[in-house]
Amino acid sequence: MIIDKQLNGSELILSLTGRLDTTTAPELEAVIKENIIGVTNLVMDFAGLEYLSSAGLRVILSAQKTMNKQGEMVIRNVNETINEVFEITGFIDILTIE
Amino acid sequence: MKNKGQKISQAFQRWLLALVAIAFLTSTAFLWFSQTRLSEDNTHNLLKLNILDVEQDIKDLSDENLLKVTHRIAKELNKKDSVSSFDLMVLADKHSVPEINLIDTNGIISASTFPNFVGFDMSSGTQSGAFMVLLEEQNELVQSYQPLTYDENIWRKYAGVALKNGGFVQVGYDSYSFYEDISNKITQSTRNRHIGENGSIIVADERLNIVSNRGGYVGSELSTIGIDLDNFAPETLFTVTVQSVPSYCMYAISEGFHIIAVIPQSEAVLSRNVSVGITTVMEVLIFAALFLLIYYLIKKLVVNNIERINDSLAKITDGDLNEVVDVRSHMEFANLSDDINSTVDTLKKYIADAAARIDAELAFAKAIQHSALPSVFPPYPNRKEFDIWATMDTAKEVGGDFYDFYFVNEDTLAFLIADVSGKGIPAAMFMMNAKAVLKSYAESGLEVNKTFTLANEKLCEGNEAGMFVTAWMGFLNTKTGEVTFANAGHNPPLVRHADGSFEYLKVRAGFVLAGMEGVKYRKNELQLAANDVIYLYTDGVTEATNINDELYGEVRLLDLLNAHKDATMEELCKLVLDDVFAFTGEAPQFDDITMVALKYNGTSEPTEEVQS
Structure with a gap:
C-alpha cells in the first residue's frame, strides 16, 4: 500500500492506494499516530483503495475516535466495494463519507 | 548491507x-x-x-x-x-x-x-x-x-x-x-690543457688581465668572462658562470700569474646524475615489487579470508542458519570460524526451542478456544423442531471467530456467529470475553437487540487496544419459527425458505460491537416455516483468496448453497468448506472459516402459524 501524506497546517490529507489489510494496517496506524497531533481536519482519500479488511477498519475506527475529540474526519472517494464493507459493518453510521 | x-x-x-x-x-x-x-x-x-x-x-x-x-x-x-x-x-x-x-x-x-x-x-x-x-x-x-x-x-x-x-x-x-719573456710559452703550455671533457685553464696576470684562455678574450679583464676572484680565497672550490656556462672554479697565484681551473658544472655532476638516475630507477623497481608483494600477501592472507567470512555471515543474517563458516587457512581465522559456528548453533537451538514452545502454546490456546464452543452434534437430540450444525476451521494462527448457541428459555434458542478484528492471542482472548458477555446478557432474558446494546457498553470498557467484533445473533422461537435478530456489522446471512432459493438477508446493520459507546441496536424479525434454512458465516468464507488474488465471494457461495437443496445442515457446512478449499487450492488460509447452519423443522404438533 502507498500512503501519500499532505499536511497543511491543521489539515492532514492521507491518500491510500492498494490494499488496507492485516499487513498494511500497522503502516497507516503509524503514519496517523505520528501526524495527528494538532490536526483538526483529517481527510482520508480512498480513491486508490482496492480492499479493506477488519484490521483496516480497526485503524479507521481508532482515527475516527481520536478525531471525535479534536476535530473532524472525512473519508472521500469511497468506491462501491469499500462502501459495502462500511455498510455491512455499520461503520457507515459513525463515519462521515463524502 | x-x-x-x-x-x-x-x-x-x-x-x-x-x-x-x-x-x-x-x-x-x-x-x-x-x-x-x-x-x-x-x-x-x-x-x-x-x-x-x-x-x-x-x-x-x-x-x-x-x-x-x-x-x-x-x-x-x-x-x-x-x-x-x-x-x-x-x-x-x-x-x-x-x-x-x-x-x-x-x-x-x-x-x-x-x-x-x-x-x-x-x-x-x-x-x-x-x-x-x-x-x-x-x-x-x-x-x-x-x-x-x-x-x-x-x-x-x-x-x-x-x-x-x-x-x-x-x-x-x-x-x-718577465711577462713579456714567458707569456707566449705559458700560453703554449696551458692553452691546450683539458680538464675533463670541457674544462680548461685560464691564466691571468697580476692585474687580472687574461693571458691565456682557450675561449678567447686575451688581454681583457677576467671579469668580462664572469670571473671575479676578489670574492674567493685561493685553492677553494667555488661556482661561477663563466662565459654563460655554470662552472666550478678554483684558482692559485704563482709567479704573479693567476691560474684559474674551470670545469662546467654539468660535467662535474654528470657522474652524480648518472648514478642517482640509475639508482632511482632500480629503487622504483624494487619498491614497486615490494609494494605489490606485500599487498598481495595481505590481500591473500587477510582480506580474502575476511571476505569469505563476511559472505557466510551475510547468508546467516539473511536467515540461512545452516551456513557453516569454514576458513581454516590460519589459526586466527579457524578460531573465528569455530566461534561463529558455535554461536549460530546455539542460536539455532534457542530458536528451535522458542518456536516449539510458541507452537505448543498456540496449539493449547487453540484447544481452549475450540473447547469453549459447542462441539457435540447434534447438540439437542431431543429437540426435533430444528437441526443445527456449526463448524470453525481455524487458520494456522489463532483467530477471533466464534459461534455459539444455547437456550435462553424453554422455547427460545439463541444462536450467533461473530468475528473479532485481528488475529492471534489478543483476538482469541477478546473473543472469549465477548462470547461470555453476550451469553450472560442473553440468558438474563433481554431481547436480542438489548443484549447487543448492553454487551457493546460492557465490551467498550477498557478496550484500549481498539478491538471490535462483528456479530449476528438470532433468537428462534422453536414453537413459532419466529426469529428476532440483531446485526452488529456482520456479513448478511443466507436464508432459504422451504419452497425457494437462498437469499441474502440484507438489513441495515448496526455498528460493530466494542467499537463505540452509546450505540443502540435495532431488532429485526424473520419468520421461518418448516424446512426453512438460515446459514451464518464469517468473511473467512467470502474473502477466501486463491493464488490469483480472486475472492471466493458471495455469488459463489449463493450458487453453491442453491445447488444442494437437499443437503443436511452437516453436509451443507462440509460442502461449503470443501468448495472453499477447492477454490483456494495452494494459497494459504489467512482467516478462520466459520459457519452455522440452522434448519427449522416446525413443531411436531402443527401450529396455526406453521400451517398458514
Missing part, C-alpha cells in the same frame, strides 16, 4: 604506498646529497691537480728564463775588472731587467742599479740571506716571485750567479719584465 568506511585493503594500500614513498624519497635525497659531495670532492681534487701542474710549469719557465738572463749578465761582468753602479744600469737597460746588484765576497752589495742599496749586508734579511750560499760551493740560485724583505708591497723575483772573481751578481725581475 554495505557499511561506509574504507576497506582494509585500501587503507593498507595507502599506508604502504606512503611508507614506500617516504623510504624512496629519503634514500634518493641521501644519495643525491652524498653523490653531490663526492662529485665536489672529485672536482676539487681534479682542479687542484691541474693547477699544481700549471703552477709548476710556470715556475719552471720563469726560473729558467731568469737564470738564463742572469748567466748572460754574469758572463759580461766576468769580462770586467771593476764594475760601477753605472755599469750595472747600462747592463740593466740592455737586458731589460729592473735591478742588478753586485755582491762582494763578504756578502755586501758593492754596486747596484739602485745606488742606495750599496753597502747592504745580504745576510741581514731572510730573503736576501738565502743568496749567501753563492759565496760558497753553489753556483746559481733562483727564488720564486715574492715580497721584498724591506717592503712587502713590492714583489720581485731574484736569481743569482757566482762570479769567477768571488762574489756574485743578483738580478731582480718584476712581473712586467
Whole structure:
C-alpha cells in the first residue's frame, strides 16, 4: 500500500492506494499516530483503495475516535466495494463519507 | 548491507604506498646529497691537480728564463775588472731587467742599479740571506716571485750567479719584465690543457688581465668572462658562470700569474646524475615489487579470508542458519570460524526451542478456544423442531471467530456467529470475553437487540487496544419459527425458505460491537416455516483468496448453497468448506472459516402459524 501524506497546517490529507489489510494496517496506524497531533481536519482519500479488511477498519475506527475529540474526519472517494464493507459493518453510521 | 568506511585493503594500500614513498624519497635525497659531495670532492681534487701542474710549469719557465738572463749578465761582468753602479744600469737597460746588484765576497752589495742599496749586508734579511750560499760551493740560485724583505708591497723575483772573481751578481725581475719573456710559452703550455671533457685553464696576470684562455678574450679583464676572484680565497672550490656556462672554479697565484681551473658544472655532476638516475630507477623497481608483494600477501592472507567470512555471515543474517563458516587457512581465522559456528548453533537451538514452545502454546490456546464452543452434534437430540450444525476451521494462527448457541428459555434458542478484528492471542482472548458477555446478557432474558446494546457498553470498557467484533445473533422461537435478530456489522446471512432459493438477508446493520459507546441496536424479525434454512458465516468464507488474488465471494457461495437443496445442515457446512478449499487450492488460509447452519423443522404438533 502507498500512503501519500499532505499536511497543511491543521489539515492532514492521507491518500491510500492498494490494499488496507492485516499487513498494511500497522503502516497507516503509524503514519496517523505520528501526524495527528494538532490536526483538526483529517481527510482520508480512498480513491486508490482496492480492499479493506477488519484490521483496516480497526485503524479507521481508532482515527475516527481520536478525531471525535479534536476535530473532524472525512473519508472521500469511497468506491462501491469499500462502501459495502462500511455498510455491512455499520461503520457507515459513525463515519462521515463524502 | 554495505557499511561506509574504507576497506582494509585500501587503507593498507595507502599506508604502504606512503611508507614506500617516504623510504624512496629519503634514500634518493641521501644519495643525491652524498653523490653531490663526492662529485665536489672529485672536482676539487681534479682542479687542484691541474693547477699544481700549471703552477709548476710556470715556475719552471720563469726560473729558467731568469737564470738564463742572469748567466748572460754574469758572463759580461766576468769580462770586467771593476764594475760601477753605472755599469750595472747600462747592463740593466740592455737586458731589460729592473735591478742588478753586485755582491762582494763578504756578502755586501758593492754596486747596484739602485745606488742606495750599496753597502747592504745580504745576510741581514731572510730573503736576501738565502743568496749567501753563492759565496760558497753553489753556483746559481733562483727564488720564486715574492715580497721584498724591506717592503712587502713590492714583489720581485731574484736569481743569482757566482762570479769567477768571488762574489756574485743578483738580478731582480718584476712581473712586467718577465711577462713579456714567458707569456707566449705559458700560453703554449696551458692553452691546450683539458680538464675533463670541457674544462680548461685560464691564466691571468697580476692585474687580472687574461693571458691565456682557450675561449678567447686575451688581454681583457677576467671579469668580462664572469670571473671575479676578489670574492674567493685561493685553492677553494667555488661556482661561477663563466662565459654563460655554470662552472666550478678554483684558482692559485704563482709567479704573479693567476691560474684559474674551470670545469662546467654539468660535467662535474654528470657522474652524480648518472648514478642517482640509475639508482632511482632500480629503487622504483624494487619498491614497486615490494609494494605489490606485500599487498598481495595481505590481500591473500587477510582480506580474502575476511571476505569469505563476511559472505557466510551475510547468508546467516539473511536467515540461512545452516551456513557453516569454514576458513581454516590460519589459526586466527579457524578460531573465528569455530566461534561463529558455535554461536549460530546455539542460536539455532534457542530458536528451535522458542518456536516449539510458541507452537505448543498456540496449539493449547487453540484447544481452549475450540473447547469453549459447542462441539457435540447434534447438540439437542431431543429437540426435533430444528437441526443445527456449526463448524470453525481455524487458520494456522489463532483467530477471533466464534459461534455459539444455547437456550435462553424453554422455547427460545439463541444462536450467533461473530468475528473479532485481528488475529492471534489478543483476538482469541477478546473473543472469549465477548462470547461470555453476550451469553450472560442473553440468558438474563433481554431481547436480542438489548443484549447487543448492553454487551457493546460492557465490551467498550477498557478496550484500549481498539478491538471490535462483528456479530449476528438470532433468537428462534422453536414453537413459532419466529426469529428476532440483531446485526452488529456482520456479513448478511443466507436464508432459504422451504419452497425457494437462498437469499441474502440484507438489513441495515448496526455498528460493530466494542467499537463505540452509546450505540443502540435495532431488532429485526424473520419468520421461518418448516424446512426453512438460515446459514451464518464469517468473511473467512467470502474473502477466501486463491493464488490469483480472486475472492471466493458471495455469488459463489449463493450458487453453491442453491445447488444442494437437499443437503443436511452437516453436509451443507462440509460442502461449503470443501468448495472453499477447492477454490483456494495452494494459497494459504489467512482467516478462520466459520459457519452455522440452522434448519427449522416446525413443531411436531402443527401450529396455526406453521400451517398458514
